Amino acid sequence: MSEGNFTLDGEDIPFQEGQTIMQAAMAAGKYIPHLCYHPEFKPHGSCKLCTVRVNGRATASCTQRAASGAVVESNTHAINDERRALLQMLFVEGNHFCPSCEKSGNCQLQATAYELGMMSPHYDHFFPNRPVDASHPEYLLDFNRCILCSLCIRASRDVDGKNVFALSGRGIKTRLIVNAKSGRLADTNFSEADKAAHVCPVGVILKKRKGFAQPIGGRTFDLNPISATPHPTIKEG
Amino acid sequence: MIENLETANNPEKLRRVAIDPISRVEGHGKVTILLDEQNKVHQVRLHIVEFRGFEKFIQGRPYWEVPVMVQRLCGICPVSHHLAASKAMDIIVGARHLTPTAEKLRRLMHYGQILQSHALHFFHLSSPDLLFGFDSDVSQRNIVGVAAKYPEVAKKGVLLRKFGQEIIRHTAGKRVHGTGSVPGGVNKSLTVAERDALLKDIYQIVAWSREAVAMVKDLHNQNPGLYNSFGTFRANMMSIVGNEGGLDLYHGKLRGRDENGKLLFDGVDYQGYSDLIAEAVKPWSYMKFPYLKSLGEKQGWYRVGPLARVQNCDFIPTPLAEIERREFVDYCGGTPMHAPLGYHWTRMIEMLFAAEMIKDLLHDDDLLGSDLMVTGPRELEGVGVIEAPRGTLIHHYRVDEDDLVTMCNLIVSTTHNNQAMNEAVRHVAKRYLNGRELTEGLLNHIEVAVRAYDPCLSCATHALGKMPLEVELLDAEGMLLDRMTRGSDESTSGCRIT
Numbered sequence A: 001m002s003e004g005n006f007t008l009d010g011e012d013i014p015f016q017e018g019q020t021i022m023q024a025a026m027a028a029g030k031y032i033p034h035l036c037y038h039p040e041f042k043p044h045g046s047c048k049l050c051t052v053r054v055n056g057r058a059t060a061s062c063t064q065r066a067a068s069g070a071v072v073e074s075n076t077h078a079i080n081d082e083r084r085a086l087l088q089m090l091f092v093e094g095n096h097f098c099p100s101c102e103k104s105g106n107c108q109l110q111a112t113a114y115e116l117g118m119m120s121p122h123y124d125h126f127f128p129n130r131p132v133d134a135s136h137p138e139y140l141l142d143f144n145r146c147i148l149c150s151l152c153i154r155a156s157r158d159v160d161g162k163n164v165f166a167l168s169g170r171g172i173k174t175r176l177i178v179n180a181k182s183g184r185l186a187d188t189n190f191s192e193a194d195k196a197a198h199v200c201p202v203g204v205i206l207k208k209r210k211g212f213a214q215p216i217g218g219r220t221f222d223l224n225p226i227s228a229t230p231h232p233t234i235k236e237g
Numbered sequence B: 001m002i003e004n005l006e007t008a009n010n011p012e013k014l015r016r017v018a019i020d021p022i023s024r025v026e027g028h029g030k031v032t033i034l035l036d037e038q039n040k041v042h043q044v045r046l047h048i049v050e051f052r053g054f055e056k057f058i059q060g061r062p063y064w065e066v067p068v069m070v071q072r073l074c075g076i077c078p079v080s081h082h083l084a085a086s087k088a089m090d091i092i093v094g095a096r097h098l099t100p101t102a103e104k105l106r107r108l109m110h111y112g113q114i115l116q117s118h119a120l121h122f123f124h125l126s127s128p129d130l131l132f133g134f135d136s137d138v139s140q141r142n143i144v145g146v147a148a149k150y151p152e153v154a155k156k157g158v159l160l161r162k163f164g165q166e167i168i169r170h171t172a173g174k175r176v177h178g179t180g181s182v183p184g185g186v187n188k189s190l191t192v193a194e195r196d197a198l199l200k201d202i203y204q205i206v207a208w209s210r211e212a213v214a215m216v217k218d219l220h221n222q223n224p225g226l227y228n229s230f231g232t233f234r235a236n237m238m239s240i241v242g243n244e245g246g247l248d249l250y251h252g253k254l255r256g257r258d259e260n261g262k263l264l265f266d267g268v269d270y271q272g273y274s275d276l277i278a279e280a281v282k283p284w285s286y287m288k289f290p291y292l293k294s295l296g297e298k299q300g301w302y303r304v305g306p307l308a309r310v311q312n313c314d315f316i317p318t319p320l321a322e323i324e325r326r327e328f329v330d331y332c333g334g335t336p337m338h339a340p341l342g343y344h345w346t347r348m349i350e351m352l353f354a355a356e357m358i359k360d361l362l363h364d365d366d367l368l369g370s371d372l373m374v375t376g377p378r379e380l381e382g383v384g385v386i387e388a389p390r391g392t393l394i395h396h397y398r399v400d401e402d403d404l405v406t407m408c409n410l411i412v413s414t415t416h417n418n419q420a421m422n423e424a425v426r427h428v429a430k431r432y433l434n435g436r437e438l439t440e441g442l443l444n445h446i447e448v449a450v451r452a453y454d455p456c457l458s459c460a461t462h463a464l465g466k467m468p469l470e471v472e473l474l475d476a477e478g479m480l481l482d483r484m485t486r487g488s489d490e491s492t493s494g495c496r497i498t
């Protein structure tokens, strides 16, 4: 397998043929902010948080193949400004009340916002009305927090072989649905053992009756920032 | 009840004075007074816009989220809501008896909250009125004035409060919006280091709390005419008391006494609170008026909070506070005290009790235990009651089989005291305002009466420091005659209601 090097914010990063910029950066211990990318799944390229400049051109690092000699910029003021704006839009499109969310401290959206120094949502909140699906005896879906990253869809389809989740609608109307006529999780073949039960980066797919059992101070991102532990769910899964 | 001052006969002929603070968080409090040409008082009403939206908002949410979510209700006693909701959810998850570690950690958290809230109320909000006088120079009558003239008093107030906040931080994980208490128990115990850090200061805290009781007692003794009669009226009282009838602010059974101190009911399991209490609605107020069903709406209203609790219990289970309670009872000559300013005295007795309870708990190794949670047979309905700093706090929920909340009813301390506060304001208005030109100092008398109850609208002042306020004087046609405003920088003269 042939190898090469590119520079990321001025540092040499080695890569192997076929690797994306994201993969090579992660292998070298470098953090590029991201939400819809997960090392165990095919990249989706939808959140755009991982956008970098390659030889001056903006592109998603989770889908862009690494190329020898490329000059990649990621941690710059201008790029981080754009990332903060994307995060702010995600915050206002859903209902994210961190202080009373059980995923707080373990949430990749919140941790990424801290990492990038997002201080306020800035835009007006949409306050969408999205009822919780509590039909399943062991799991709860709180759609209020869905960022449409499609990780659960990929996990269910590619790992569990089930297709429990799907995106429906277009544009701003896009939403997550489950594969049952009733629209209820209880009527799908979803199970606790599924990979899809453990990949949500935010607080949508939740094990019931476990919220807040972990004390403040002992949660994933209390201990380390997300740049040091980008994928806490890998351990779990 | 001074009924004739609740509603005037010919309101259209009267001038209206409104003491109207603008608050943001918990509620909006306003006093309106109707006066005739001779400044005779015809109608006085305290309006508090209660925040009831929460009861709707929480429907459809999973039950385990509620103890954390309810803290958004109130920036001042979030821990009380956190614990009352947890107690209701204990019932839902079938945890009728917690592990010793969980129960004691929750008590520690609660007494930390009592300590910090009582210290804040007395030192920051009330001591300026009590030390300088109700109509003293308004530029001095604040915590900054106290700090200048009585620096030791102000310093102790700050440190007492800080200690209470430290307890909350260690038990709940954070000073505000903690998560320590969960349905069926707690999510963390104390480490040895955390326990030792608190132990180091607790003896000083007990000593300062004793001094605080002595200070209010002196104030009371120096001016019994004022302290015993200011805004005084007779009322029933209600609180929970511990198993043997001792003061217990975390758990117990409901007890009520009439104005003479005679038991009205005792040993009532609060799961059945709705058989005991109903809430009346009045067209002029958003806040409901709770009353004892057995006595009816006219006779059945009652007081809650320190003045009710210290007189409702048979004893206080910690030695120093018990000595103070006895002295208080002796002072009253064996009959109940009804003076609103007695709240300050009893509040400080409770602060001493909280400090002593914290001291005892910190010597109990159960706080370091690891057995944190229990569950049992699942229930669909639960009530949690706690004695919050301001009085009895009731949380009532129904939770469906899918674990979502379908019904929520809250009766907060300030609501229990609604009628009592209205009575106090009317008495003060009649005694001090009748026939006189209104001044800031006179209007402050009204606020002093309201503030004695430490209603939740004072919360906003806690958060903001100084509350912007507007007072309008209107004539019979509603024409604006005069207007006083005070900005949040306290630059202009005016009045405060906190």
Ligand code: SF4
Binding pocket: A145, A146, A147, A148, A149, A150, A151, A152, A153, A176, A199, A200, A201, A202, A204, A205
């Ligand atoms: S539920 Fe979670 S994993 Fe699935 S699309 Fe929404 S945010 Fe992504």
Ligand code: FES
Binding pocket: A033, A034, A035, A036, A037, A044, A045, A046, A047, A048, A049, A050, A051, A060, A061, A062, A063
């Ligand atoms: S992580 Fe690359 S687009 Fe989302």
